[in-house]
Amino acid sequence: xxxxTQSRQYSFAASAIPLTLLAVFVVLSxxxxxxxxPAFARKYGLRCSACHESWPMLNYFGQKFKDNGYQLMNDxxxxxxxxxxxxxxxxRMTPFWSRESTSxxxxxxxxxxxxxxxxxxxxxxxxxxxxxxxxxxxxxxxLVPSADxxxxxxxxxxxxxxxxxxxxxxxxxxxxxFELDSFISEKRTLTLSESGGEFQLFHFIPVGDGNIFGQVxxxxxxxxxxxxxxxxxxxxxxxxxxxxxxxxxxxxxQNSYTGFFAGSQAFxxxxxxxxxxxxxxxxxxxxxxxxxxxxVPLPGSGIGxxxxxxxxxxxxxxxxxxxxxxxxxxxxxxxxxxxxxxxEIMAGTCPDTNNNTTGILPAGARNPTWNGAFVETHYVxxxxxxIFQRSEWVRMSQQAFATNPSNLGDIDNYVVGYRYNxxxxxxxxFAFHNEYSWIRQRGTSPVTGTxxxxxxxxLGFDFDF
Amino acid sequence: MRxxxxxxxxxxxAVVMVFPLASLAQQTKADFxxxxxxxxxxxxxxxxxxxxxxxxxxxxxxxHGDRGDGMGENFPWVDPKxxxxxxxxxKCRSTPTGTLPTDQDLSxxxxxxxxxxxxxxxxxxxxxxxxxxxxxxxxFSPRFASEKPGTPxxxxxEPEVTADRIKAGREVFARVQCWKCHGVTxxxxxxxxSTLQDDLGRPIAAFNFTEGxxxxxxxxxxxxxxxxxxxxxxxxxxxxxxxxxxxxxxDLVFYLRTLMSEPSKEKAIAxxxxxxxxxxxxxxxxxxxx
Numbered sequence: 083x084x085x086x087t088q089s090r091q092y093s094f095a096a097s098a099i100p101l102t103l104l105a106v107f108v109v110l111s112x113x114x115x116x117x118x119x120p121a122f123a124r125k126y127g128l129r130c131s132a133c134h135e136s137w138p139m140l141n142y143f144g145q146k147f148k149d150n151g152y153q154l155m156n157d158x159x160x161x162x163x164x165x166x167x168x169x170x171x172x173x174r175m176t177p178f179w180s181r182e183s184t185s186x187x188x189x190x191x192x193x194x195x196x197x198x199x200x201x202x203x204x205x206x207x208x209x210x211x212x213x214x215x216x217x218x219x220x221x222x223x224x225l226v227p228s229a230d231x232x233x234x235x236x237x238x239x240x241x242x243x244x245x246x247x248x249x250x251x252x253x254x255x256x257x258x259x260f261e262l263d264s265f266i267s268e269k270r271t272l273t274l275s276e277s278g279g280e281f282q283l284f285h286f287i288p289v290g291d292g293n294i295f296g297q298v299x300x301x302x303x304x305x306x307x308x309x310x311x312x313x314x315x316x317x318x319x320x321x322x323x324x325x326x327x328x329x330x331x332x333x334x335x336q337n338s339y340t341g342f343f344a345g346s347q348a349f350x351x352x353x354x355x356x357x358x359x360x361x362x363x364x365x366x367x368x369x370x371x372x373x374x375x376x377x378v379p380l381p382g383s384g385i386g387x388x389x390x391x392x393x394x395x396x397x398x399x400x401x402x403x404x405x406x407x408x409x410x411x412x413x414x415x416x417x418x419x420x421x422x423x424x425x426e427i428m429a430g431t432c433p434d435t436n437n438n439t440t441g442i443l444p445a446g447a448r449n450p451t452w453n454g455a456f457v458e459t460h461y462v463x464x465x466x467x468x469i470f471q472r473s474e475w476v477r478m479s480q481q482a483f484a485t486n487p488s489n490l491g492d493i494d495n496y497v498v499g500y501r502y503n504x505x506x507x508x509x510x511x512f513a514f515h516n517e518y519s520w521i522r523q524r525g526t527s528p529v530t531g532t533x534x535x536x537x538x539x540x541l542g543f544d545f546d547f
Numbered sequence: 548m549r550x551x552x553x554x555x556x557x558x559x560x561a562v563v564m565v566f567p568l569a570s571l572a573q574q575t576k577a578d579f580x581x582x583x584x585x586x587x588x589x590x591x592x593x594x595x596x597x598x599x600x601x602x603x604x605x606x607x608x609x610x611h612g613d614r615g616d617g618m619g620e621n622f623p624w625v626d627p628k629x630x631x632x633x634x635x636x637x638k639c640r641s642t643p644t645g646t647l648p649t650d651q652d653l654s655x656x657x658x659x660x661x662x663x664x665x666x667x668x669x670x671x672x673x674x675x676x677x678x679x680x681x682x683x684x685x686x687f688s689p690r691f692a693s694e695k696p697g698t699p700x701x702x703x704x705e706p707e708v709t710a711d712r713i714k715a716g717r718e719v720f721a722r723v724q725c726w727k728c729h730g731v732t733x734x735x736x737x738x739x740x741s742t743l744q745d746d747l748g749r750p751i752a753a754f755n756f757t758e759g760x761x762x763x764x765x766x767x768x769x770x771x772x773x774x775x776x777x778x779x780x781x782x783x784x785x786x787x788x789x790x791x792x793x794x795x796x797x798d799l800v801f802y803l804r805t806l807m808s809e810p811s812k813e814k815a816i817a818x819x820x821x822x823x824x825x826x827x828x829x830x831x832x833x834x835x836x837x
Contacts, residue, residue: 127621128666129609142671143606154667156660157760229574313670403601465605507620508609 094229107318120168120547122147123222123508125215126154130511131465131515136404136501137511138270139460142356145187145265146314151222151245152215160219170215173258175209175487178542182276184528185535195529206231207274207542210238220245237330239301252309259303259328261320263344264362266396266408268299272460272470275538278497278519281456283394283412283476288450289491289526290482292425292432293416295340295368296390302328304341308525315348325368333428335384340366347394355400364392370417370424370438379427379434386438388417388425389491395477418443421450421482454493466503472496492524500545513544578614585686587650587678594650594678596686602676603683603783610665615687625665628749635690636746638779639764644786646697647690653681655765665826684834700776703793708801710816712834716802719795721825723787728753731824746781753784756806 123130126226130137133144153159161168179201187199208231214224221508226239241258245251261269268281284299310316325338346360369384394412401407419425422444423432456474464468476493499517522535587594605613612619615632622629639656640648654677660668672680687689706712715786720726728737728743733756745751754762764774776796778786791799804813805822 126667127610127625128667131605132609146671154660156664156667157662158665282775352673352676356673358673395679464601509620 090270092400100187106236107183116264118400119170120508120510121213122152123241123369123511125164125168125170126158127408127508129506129508130503131506134270135436136272136460136462136465136468136470139272140265140267140270142314143211144359149254149308149310149317150251151220151243153220153222153245161216170213172208172210172212172546174212174317174511174544174546176210176274176542176544177204178207178515178540179204180275180541181194181539183537186530186532188528196527208418209233212546217242220247221515230447241446242462250309251312254308254310256306257307259301260306260321261301262298262321262342262362262364263306263308264298264396264410265317265344265346265358266410266458270368271303272468272501273472273499273517273519274515274542274544275497275499275519275540277521277536277538278499278517281410282476282493282495282521283410283454283456286412286454287492288416288421288452288478288482290423291366291414291416291420291422291434291450292338292370292427293390293420294327294415294426294431295334295366296336296364296392296414297327298342298364298392298412299364299414301506302326302332302342306342317342318345325366331381333381334426334535335367335369336382338366338368338384338387340364340368351400355420357397357399358433359397361395362393362466363389366390368425370419372427372437374434376436377434379437380483381428386419387443388419390414390416391421394482401439404462406462410458411455413453416450416482417481418447418449438474442494445482446485448480448484450478451480452476452478452491456495457545466506467500468502469500471498489527490525493521495519495521499540507537509547511544511546514545515540515542549571558733571749579686582686582689585682585691587653587681587685588672589650589654589681590677592674592678594675594680594682596679596682596736598606598771599676599679599683602680603673606695607680615684617711622667627664627751628733628747629665631747632684632687634781635688635694636781638781640697640777640780641773642697642777643700643788644678644778647694649696650678650681650685652696653684654678657681659765661763663763700773700788702772702776703797704770705800706794706797708812708816710820712798713801713816713820713822714814715795716798716800717822717825719799720802721827723790726825726827729756731755731827733803743783745783756803759808761801767801768797768804771803772796775799 083154083492132142133147135141147154180501181200183198183200185198189197209229211227216222221244223242223290227235228238229235236237239259239261241256243254243256245254247253247255255473263266267398268284271281273279281299287293302323304325306319306321306323308319321342323340324332325340326332326334328396342364344360346358346361348356348358350356367389368434369386369506370378370388371384373383374380392412392414394410397409399407424436424438426432427434427436454476456472458472459470461469474495478489478491481488481490497519499515501513501515503513507513517540520535520537522533522534525531527534531534572818583596585596608619610619610621610625610629611617611632617629617631619629635647637648640652642648657672657677657680658668658670660666727737727739730740734751735755737753740753743753745750762771762774764770776786776788802812804811805817
């Protein structure tokens with residue numbers, strides 16, 4: 083249930099300051115010495131901070147643990163070593179208060195058809211039920227049923243993995259639905275707000291584009307090989323998956339696949355810490371032509387594959403134990419067919435009529451291309467307190483149609499906030515989270531097609547057990 | 548009167564807030580502050596205890612505790628129990644029994660981890676991080692302030708494996724009664740195995756050579772040699788430096804390889820020889836006889 087008010091003349095100070103003070107008071111009053119995916123923390127007796135730079139973002143040790151198939155490699159990984167009552171399950175949810183404001187909402191009574199709309203109120207995040215771990219030494223699984231805030235479930239992750247095949251850390255295979263292998267993980271982002279919770283580049287689709295399949299941030303269904311050096315300094319992976327954007331039952335193409343390749347190298351820089359640089363490439367094809375029945379596209383009938391690609395660099399740089407930067411870049415390109423809004427017509431992203439049955443490309447259509455980057459900074463005062471910011475920019479370099487404004491769809495996104503864990507143990511996770519974010523996309527307001535901006539203020543209690 | 552009451556309440560609040568902090572500060576000061584300048588020297592890297600506070604809190608404190616006494620929040624739940632750094636007694640050393648380990652020894656333990664315990668291999672740390680943590684570990688124990696580490700034992704060059712050496716190693720295994728704890732087949736089921744306790748009176752298991760685990764203090768031939776020549780201080784595993792000659796120690800290393808589950812040249816030779824487990828009823832032979 084959502085409780086909220088709408089007001090054009092919102093008094094920010096009147097609502098936010100008392101709430102902030104109350105929250106800070108509550109947090110400080112129970113302050114003790116901080117946390118992680120507690121299912122693993124409970125299993126191994128490590129505090130969350132051992133694996134997480136700031137929960138849920140992984141640090142180097144946590145990345146190595148994950149790359150080893152959720153194993154510490156201390157010969158205590160198999161479940162036979164656990165107390166029989168150990169149950170590897172974690173629940174995560176975030177009750178919060180937020181203020182959401184959008185500059186141009188379509189409103190019937192507004193003179194231009196648009197006006198600013200601001201909503202404040204208490205709310206809930208979705209629920210993640212995370213369960214994962216080893217089935218036997220070098221055999222592990224991850225299962226994450228997730229619900230949106232209204233309780234509608236889907237499977238965010240479901241995979242089994244086989245690690246250290248032939249006793250080699252270079253042979254690890256994963257099959258199922260999984261997060262693509264970027265060491266900068268959106269699933270583990272520190273940001274939670276409506277306008278700043280996502281990495282825009284992980285989901286960017288040009289305005290009017292019909293390609294939902296190239297979203298780096300969506301978990302995909304397929305198989306992945308991953309190899310790494312013993313100390314995880316060098317990591318390589320290659321995945322192949324159905325071009326379905328992670329949807330089950332292969333609802334789109336008959337033979338549409340995407341590949342994702344990633345590699346990175348870490349190196350020590352003495353007192354500064356361990357730096358990691360890498361790159362990724364995603365290349366795939368997805369359908370633009372569907373058989374129809376009664377005019378309705380038939381699931382799984384898609385042919386007429388067209389291509390898309392995403393490539394970029396990523397880096398995680400430390401300037402001592404307290405300060406780090408994540409840098410992510412992307413150059414993206416879609417086939418002109420997608421740019422003309424062919425492709426995803428099953429769920430209504432593009433109109434049903436955009437069914438490529440003639441093979442004739444709409445006049446003037448060309449491949450949309452774009453470039454983007456973000457820099458996320460974390461100042462980790464202590465394992466219990468992290469101050470963060472992210473600045474992200476996406477710029478179209480070629481529109482699908484020359485008649486489009488050159489900056490149509492460009493995005494600017496800025497987030498700043500902090501997470502404070504009032505206590506930290508190896509049993510559960512709890513963080514007070516305060517974040518402000520602002521986003522603007524060019525030319526996408528619903529009525530006038532002018533710039534659209536939104537901002538969010540979030541005060542939440544992020545917990546998992 | 549109101550003002551006086553107000554002031555009184557403020558003073559009381561101040562005292563209530565300050566006393567626990569002062570008390571905590573005193574404990575820390577009394578126990579450890581004098582040694583906070585502790586350094587470690589590993590290769591060309593100098594570690595500083597002060598610089599490791601952040602990493603210790605992030606990675607180690609859950610088991611080893613704020614005061615390094617092994618009484619972190621996980622103490623009740625983990626087995627073996629976390630090391631009590633305040634005692635200054637360490638299993639994995641290159642130095643003779645009873646002496647302090649070198650800084651390199653402590654760094655190696657951090658990087659290697661301790662198999663079959665909750666201590667994982669922290670080989671993601673930089674050399675500097677490990678050196679700082681070594682200094683931090685040392686600052687918990689007064690021993691490191693008053694004693695120097697022992698001199699690392701000399702490990703002679705590893706000889707060629709031969710059938711005779713393996714047979715000789717078997718005799719050493721019998722003579723120094725390794726089987727009493729480790730069992731005649733190396734399965735940790737010797738007659739004394741169930742009675743073993745560490746120096747703190749906690750039950751402790753002998754190493755099972757047959758289940759594929761890595762020995763806690765390293766798995767190379769040199770590591771095995773070192774383990775029984777230095778002993779594992781704080782455990783029932785003694786040093787055999789006074790009982791085994793260096794050549795015999797290598798023989799024993801080769802024999803132990805035959806007990807391990809991993810394929811090895813020694814194992815192949817033992818199979819060809821049809822080598823049987825030691826006979827615990829056979830009369831003991833003096834050193835040097837086969």
